Amino acid sequence: MACFDNGQSIHGATLGWLSGNIEGKTQDGVACRGKWEILSTSDASGSAQFICEDGSYGSASFSYDRAKPGTIWGRGEFNASEAFQVWGGRDLIQRLQLAGGHFDQLCDALNGLKERRSAL
Numbered sequence: 001m002a003c004f005d006n007g008q009s010i011h012g013a014t015l016g017w018l019s020g021n022i023e024g025k026t027q028d029g030v031a032c033r034g035k036w037e038i039l040s041t042s043d044a045s046g047s048a049q050f051i052c053e054d055g056s057y058g059s060a061s062f063s064y065d066r067a068k069p070g071t072i073w074g075r076g077e078f079n080a081s082e083a084f085q086v087w088g089g090r091d092l093i094q095r096l097q098l099a100g101g102h103f104d105q106l107c108d109a110l111n112g113l114k115e116r117r118s119a120l
Contacts, residue, residue, distance in 0.1 A: 002060070002076070004084040014070075014088060022050050030054050038064070048076070048086070060086045 002010040002024075010032055012024020019037035026032065034050025044064050051057040060076025071089035078084055 001087045002058075002078075002084045003087070004078065004082060006082065010084075022048060024050075026052065030056075032056075036062075046072070058084070060084070062086055062088075065089075 001012075008027055010024045010026050012022060012032070014036055015021050015023075016036070019035070022032070022034040022036055024032045030052050032050050032052040034048060036046060036048035038046040040046075044066055046062050046064065047060065048062065049057070049059045056079050058076050058078040060074050062072045062074025065071040068089060072086065073088075074086045076084050076086055
């Protein structure tokens with residue numbers, strides 16, 4: 001899940017272990033594909049790059065939770081100018097349901113979670 005500062009989002013899935021593929025779609029139905037990889041297991045960090053069918057592209061840096069495999073968060077840039085946040089994890093579906101089923105609401109809910117974590 002990528003949440004853009006302008007309220008748009010991309011949702012999809014990642015596959016792999018230590019590196020793998022990304023597949024997703026924008027809210028407008030544009031397909032995006034890319035690659036991700038863990039850069040440092042000691043720092044629990046990685047990076048991802050993707051390109052969409054309409055020629056748009058992006059990259060992100062992320063951290064991951066060693067205790068919850070597949071749980072990641074980070075930031076990136078789309079088309080080298082538009083910032084976004086990226087989130088991933090097995091509990092995203094539960095968070096989506098709690099947010100009312102809309103990806104834009106999920107982005108708001110995830111941002112709220114991040115703010116609560118930083119306040120601790």
